Amino acid sequence: MRLILLGPPGSGKGTQAQRLVHKHGIVQLSTGEMLRAAVAAQTPVGIQAQGIMASGGLVPDEIVIGIISDRLDQPDAANGFILDGFPRTVPQAEALDELLKKKHIKLDAVVELRVNESALLQRVETRVAEMRARGEEVRIDDTPEVLTRRLASYRSLTEPLIHYYSERRKLLTVDGMMTIEHVTREINRILAAIGAVEAKAAKKSAKAAAGRAAKPARNRAAVSGNTARKTAKTARKAGKSAAKAVKKPSRKVPASSRARAIGKAGKSAKKITKKRAKA
Ligand code: ADP
Numbered sequence: 349m350r351l352i353l354l355g356p357p358g359s360g361k362g363t364q365a366q367r368l369v370h371k372h373g374i375v376q377l378s379t380g381e382m383l384r385a386a387v388a389a390q391t392p393v394g395i396q397a398q399g400i401m402a403s404g405g406l407v408p409d410e411i412v413i414g415i416i417s418d419r420l421d422q423p424d425a426a427n428g429f430i431l432d433g434f435p436r437t438v439p440q441a442e443a444l445d446e447l448l449k450k451k452h453i454k455l456d457a458v459v460e461l462r463v464n465e466s467a468l469l470q471r472v473e474t475r476v477a478e479m480r481a482r483g484e485e486v487r488i489d490d491t492p493e494v495l496t497r498r499l500a501s502y503r504s505l506t507e508p509l510i511h512y513y514s515e516r517r518k519l520l521t522v523d524g525m526m527t528i529e530h531v532t533r534e535i536n537r538i539l540a541a542i543g544a545v546e547a548k549a550a551k552k553s554a555k556a557a558a559g560r561a562a563k564p565a566r567n568r569a570a571v572s573g574n575t576a577r578k579t580a581k582t583a584r585k586a587g588k589s590a591a592k593a594v595k596k597p598s599r600k601v602p603a604s605s606r607a608r609a610i611g612k613a614g615k616s617a618k619k620i621t622k623k624r625a626k627a
Contacts, residue, residue, distance in 0.1 A: 349374055349428040349544050350453060352435070354509060355461035356502040357495060358468040358475070359524045360531060364461065365432045367532045372545065374428035377419050379412050379436075384487075386415075402488050404497035406436060406505065413443045420451060437505045441512050456544040458513040459535055461524035469495060 349372050353361045365376040383401060386394030393415070397407045416434055419425060435441040448455060469492060476490050489498065513519040520538045524531055539545045 349539070350455050351429070351539075351544075352431045352455065352458040352513075353461065354458055354506070354513075355524060356463065356465070356468060356506075357498045358471040359461040359463045360471075360528065361432050361461060363528055364459075364531060364535060365430045367528075368430055368535065371536070372428065374430060375424050376430050376432055377416065377425065377434070378432040379407075379415060379434040380432070382415050382419070383407060383412075402494070404489055404494040404501065406501060409437065409440055409443065412436075413440060413447070416444070417447055420447065420453070435509060438508055438512055441509055455518060457520050457539065457542060458509075458518045459538075460510055460513075460519060460521045461531070462521055463524040465499065467525065468499065 353365055355361050369376045383397050387398045400407050435444050472495050476486050479486050522534045
């Protein structure tokens, strides 16, 4: 499975990436983590990146593209990967397309974690407090001032990627405001629906999706009526298509269903993009 996780700082990309790594036996390629390691080791890249990172700016494209290209060549990435924090700009996405083409790697999907911006500052503050309580070193860029800059940079440079991947029919949007557990289940469900996960995992997700569809009220107390109905409908559909994929383990979900699943996500992402553009 080859995925990109897209979302603003504090949206839960790191948390969800770790869960996907655990479940699917793939690797997490986080440019933020790699750059922080380079800074700690004071490599030439680290020395160049540290001031930029501390101020909430973006490290030059050629550096991160180089890091990712090298990392994709390592044997542990052959089984599948999740890109977390990369690409962060349209030029980086274009460079990634080129890289993947050259390396004959196909991307399965781009999962966008959509969150309410007003909750992000609180989430990062909680993360800082928890890290302090555990005696861990707090990230130098996890301050309200720098976070505001990181968010502004996400909005202007990274958010256009939602449109970029939606146009390429790769985008799947998940509500990142649900509980961690619920977001994980939702990600696994949509990945099963597009045939990106193995039959065994798909079967499990199909069961969970069917269960949720049968009892929509149980997990959806916090979701508005309209959304809950739509989600339940999608869950039932996903359950069906995932079940189909399970019945025919040698074949993935038919191309038409896959296009529909991604197309749907694409349409809703387009709506969101429009809304955002208006705001
Ligand atoms: P966040 O929690 O804001 O998503 P990350 O851990 O992904 O943070 O990244 C931390 C910092 O590392 C970013 O603010 C940026 O300075 C740098 N960085 C990470 N990935 C990239 C990238 N793809 N392009 C440019 N800079 C990056």
